[in-house]
Each structure stands twice: as C-alpha cells, then as structure tokens.
Amino acid sequence: MTEIVMECRNLWKIYKDVVAVRDVSLQVREGEIKLIFGPSGSGKSTLLRCLAMLTSPSKGDVFLKGECLTKPGVDLNKARARIGFVFQHIYLFHHLTALGNVELALRHVLKMPKEEARKRAMEALAEVKMEKWANHYPAQLSGGQQQRVGIARALARNPDIILLDEPTSALDPELTGEVIDTLRDLAKKGTTMLIVSHEMPFAREVADEMIFFDAGTIVETGTPEHFFTNPTSERAKKFMMRLIKRTRRE
Amino acid sequence: MEFLLKYLADILQGFIVTVEMTLFGVFAGLALGTLLAIGNLYGGKIVSAIISIYTEFFRGSPIIVQLFLFYYTVPSLLNTWVDGFTVGLIVFALNSAAYQKGYIKGAMAVISEDQMMAALSVGLSRVKAIFYVILPQALRIVIPAWSNEFCSLTKSTSALLVIAVKDLTSVGNMIASRSWRYVETFLFIAIIYLLWVTAVAKIADKVYERVKIPGIELSV
Numbered sequence: 001m002t003e004i005v006m007e008c009r010n011l012w013k014i015y016k017d018v019v020a021v022r023d024v025s026l027q028v029r030e031g032e033i034k035l036i037f038g039p040s041g042s043g044k045s046t047l048l049r050c051l052a053m054l055t056s057p058s059k060g061d062v063f064l065k066g067e068c069l070t071k072p073g074v075d076l077n078k079a080r081a082r083i084g085f086v087f088q089h090i091y092l093f094h095h096l097t098a099l100g101n102v103e104l105a106l107r108h109v110l111k112m113p114k115e116e117a118r119k120r121a122m123e124a125l126a127e128v129k130m131e132k133w134a135n136h137y138p139a140q141l142s143g144g145q146q147q148r149v150g151i152a153r154a155l156a157r158n159p160d161i162i163l164l165d166e167p168t169s170a171l172d173p174e175l176t177g178e179v180i181d182t183l184r185d186l187a188k189k190g191t192t193m194l195i196v197s198h199e200m201p202f203a204r205e206v207a208d209e210m211i212f213f214d215a216g217t218i219v220e221t222g223t224p225e226h227f228f229t230n231p232t233s234e235r236a237k238k239f240m241m242r243l244i245k246r247t248r249r250e
Numbered sequence: 251m252e253f254l255l256k257y258l259a260d261i262l263q264g265f266i267v268t269v270e271m272t273l274f275g276v277f278a279g280l281a282l283g284t285l286l287a288i289g290n291l292y293g294g295k296i297v298s299a300i301i302s303i304y305t306e307f308f309r310g311s312p313i314i315v316q317l318f319l320f321y322y323t324v325p326s327l328l329n330t331w332v333d334g335f336t337v338g339l340i341v342f343a344l345n346s347a348a349y350q351k352g353y354i355k356g357a358m359a360v361i362s363e364d365q366m367m368a369a370l371s372v373g374l375s376r377v378k379a380i381f382y383v384i385l386p387q388a389l390r391i392v393i394p395a396w397s398n399e400f401c402s403l404t405k406s407t408s409a410l411l412v413i414a415v416k417d418l419t420s421v422g423n424m425i426a427s428r429s430w431r432y433v434e435t436f437l438f439i440a441i442i443y444l445l446w447v448t449a450v451a452k453i454a455d456k457v458y459e460r461v462k463i464p465g466i467e468l469s470v
Contacts, residue, residue: 052371054367054370054371077370077373077374077375078373080370080371080372080373081372081373082373083371085371085372087364087367087368087371089364091364091365091367091368092368093365093368093369093383093387094365094387094463094465094466095383095386095387095390095463095466104372104374104382104383105372105373105374108374108378108382109372109373109374109378110373137463137464137465138465139463139464139465139466140464140465153372154371154372157372157373
C-alpha cells in the first residue's frame with residue numbers, strides 16, 4: 001500500500017451553536033483521488049478548510065504525511081505550503097497577473113530565485129493550458145480561465161496533495177468543461193487529490209473512492225460503481241437519483 | 251493688485267511652508283495610518299482599542315485645539331524649545347494618520363475577507379500576506395479618498411496662524427493688515443490655494459490611472 005498523505009481522525013468543527021463537522025475520519029493515500037459529495041450546507045467546505053488548516057478544527061487531529069498539524073507549535077505556514085487549495089470562488093489575487101498569482105508563493109514562500117520561479121510558474125500555467133494568458137489580470141479572464149489559474153497556483157509548489165472545494169460550481173455550465181478537462185489531466189498524472197464536487201460523470205471516471213457527506217459527517221463511502229448502482233443508505237440513494245437526473249438534463 | 255508685487259517673496263515663502271506642511275502631513279500620515287490600520291485590524295483587542303482612542307481624539311477635536319495643545323506641551327515634555335513649524339509637522343502627520351487609517355482600514359477589511367484566506371492557502375504568513383496581497387490592493391483603492399485628504403489637509407494648514415507659523419494664510423493676514431486691502435489679498439491667497447489643490451488632485455488622478463489594475467477599481 002502507498003503512503004498516507006493526508007489523514008484526519010475524529011475531526012470536529014463547532015461554531016457557536018452549529019456543528020459544521022461531526023467526528024470525521026478519513027485518509028487519502030499517495031496518488032489517490034477521493035471525491036466528497038453531498039447536499040449544500042452539509043459542511044464539506046468547512047471540512048476541507050480544516051484539513052488545510054485554514055480554519056482550526058475544534059477537536060480531533062489532522063496529519064500531513066504522518067506529521068500532526070493540530071498539535072501546538074506546528075509551523076502552519078510551512079504545512080500549508082505543502083497543501084494545494086482550490087477555492088469554489090477562485091480567490092485569485094486581483095492585483096497580480098496570472099503569472100504573478102502562480103509565482104508569488106514560489107518567490108516568497110519557497111524563496112526560489114526570480115528566474116527559476118518564473119520558469120516553474122510558466123510550467124504550471126502550461127499544465128493548465130494557460131501559458132498564453134500569463135500576463136493577463138484575473139478580471140481579464142473568463143471564470144473557467146481564472147479557475148485554471150487557481151489550479152496552477154495550487155500545483156506550482158508541487159504540493160503533497162491538492163484539495164479542491166467545488167472547483168466548477170461557481171462557473172457557468174459552458175465553462176465547467178475546460179476545468180474538468182484540466183482536472184482529468186491532473187488525475188492522469190497521478191496527482192493526489194481530495195475533491196468536493198457534484199460532477200458525476202467526472203467522478204465516475206477518476207475517483208478511487210466517493211464519500212457521501214451529509215449533516216457534517218460521512219454517511220457512506222464506496223467506489224463510484226457502488227454509488228451509481230447500489231448505494232446502501234436511503235439518503236445517498238435519494239441524493240444520487242437527483243444528481244443523475246440533473247446530469248441527464250444537462 | 252500691483253501692491254501685492256512687493257510682497258511676492260513673502261507669499262512664495264508662505265506657499266512653500268504650506269506645501270511642506272501638507273506634503274509631510276500626508277505622506278507621514280499615510281505611513282503611520284497604514285500601520286494603524288494594520289494594528290487595528292490584526293493587532294488584537296488592546297492594540298485596537300488604543301488605536302481607536304487615538305483616532306477618535308484626532309478626528310473629534312478641532313485642529314486649532316490640537317495645535318495649541320502640542321505647542322504648549324511638546325516643548326516641556328521634550329524639555330527643549332520646539333518651534334511652531336515642527337509642532338505643525340507633528341500635529342498634521344498625527345492628524346492625517348487618524349483620517350487615513352480609516353480609509354485604509356476600510357479598504358483592507360473588504361479585501362481581507364477572501365484574499366487573506368487565499369494568501370494563507372499558498373503558504374504565506376499573515377505578515378507576508380498583508381505586505382504582498384492586502385496592502386497593494388488596499389492602497390490602490392484608497393487613492394481617490396487620499397486625494398480628498400490632501401485637499402482637506404491643505405486647507406487645514408491655515409490653522410497654523412494660531413501658533414505663529416508663517417504659512418500662506420498667515421502671510422496673507424500680514425499683508426492685508428499692512429495694506430488694508432483685505433479683499434484683494436485674500437482673494438489672491440484663495441486663488442493660490444485653489445490652483446495648488448486642483449493641481450494635486452489632477453496628479454492623484456493620473457497616478458490612480460497609472461497604477462489602476464483591471465478589476466480592482468470595481469471591487470469597492
């Protein structure tokens with residue numbers, strides 16, 4: 001078995017009077033692609049942000065390649081530098097070009113020399129087929145192009161894992177295709193990914209495991225085939241029916 | 251208005267004092283105001299409270315009162331003679347910082363929400379995120395408000411009259427009382443202020459156009 005890249009054990013996130021994440025444990029191994037899906041507001045984004053330590057979990061532990069990130073005294077900036085994160089609403093740096101967005105962390109986190117950072121950033125942009133747009137500002141790009149830059153920004157540092165939070169759900173339907181193509185390329189290269197998504201044909205094609213998430217917790221896990229043919233829980237059944245219907249309409 | 255000709259050197263002197271005072275106040279205020287904004291947003295409760303008291307004091311009291319207060323306390327605090335001009339520099343910098351803190355903080359708060367999270371996600375520390383991501387955007391957004399601050403501070407410097415600094419207004423007052431030609435003198439002085447303020451506003455517009463980045467001007 002390959003090495004476990006990211007793991008959480010008994011993770012909880014509690015806001016004042018809302019439990020957003022309830023006792024979640026999961027593992028992602030090297031080269032694996034896991035896909036989390038479930039109703040909106042069920043805490044998927046919060047879970048992902050806890051795993052990336054962008055919000056601190058209330059209880060439980062997060063491990064990155066065996067190193068516990070939830071104990072005190074951990075250099076979280078260093079840990080985050082090893083985790084790629086792609087946001088639903090993209091959040092590119094508005095004042096920097098596509099190249100600048102990808103380059104920033106290479107220069108100021110990994111401390112690469114200027115030339116090397118530029119070269120690596122261009123490679124990352126080429127991986128998402130955005131090298132021609134390197135000198136455009138985010139506002140001059142379409143949503144799909146922006147998200148591809150967002151993916152390049154996440155992968156430029158060669159992170160141990162990339163977490164993607166609904167990377168296509170804020171895009172117009174005709175723009176999701178290009179982003180899905182990019183993700184498919186990454187999958188072929190063996191990139192370790194944990195993706196929140198409802199793109200079912202894509203899930204079926206690339207996911208090693210699917211995780212059905214509802215009310216802050218994992219309800220059911222299984223292969224795509226399991227979910228497409230015979231999910232066990234009532235909730236997963238209903239949700240799959242709705243998703244499949246919606247996908248057919250599109 | 252030929253009588254003004256013989257005072258031309260004085261008027262120029264006064265104008266230079268006004269310009270020096272304003273430029274120093276605005277730029278020192280920008281630097282200090284930026285630090286105050288950062289402290290206010292990220293400094294925790296105590297720092298933030300101290301900064302709020304500071305800004306309320308400078309925004310809540312008349313500039314003349316502030317000038318008097320500093321004119322009569324700073325020398326005894328430092329135990330040395332401090333001239334009105336220096337007191338003026340200090341007061342206008344502190345005063346402008348209080349106002350500019352407000353503009354910069356507002357812009358930073360809007361940008362911070364999602365941009366800070368994105369910056370942290372690539373591994374930047376909070377300090378680096380402020381420096382490389384938040385401030386470059388906030389300062390661009392703030393330029394139009396900053397141009398207003400410049401205009402308003404220029405006019406505030408006329409209060410220097412009360413601590414006997416020979417700024418433009420003060421020189422005008424001197425000329426008028428000597429020549430008994432109040433209307434012409436102050437009209438002329440007003441025109442100088444107007445031209446200066448207009449010129450600076452134009453420059454600020456040009457700078458804004460130059461550093462503007464597509465997408466950013468729309469975000470506030």
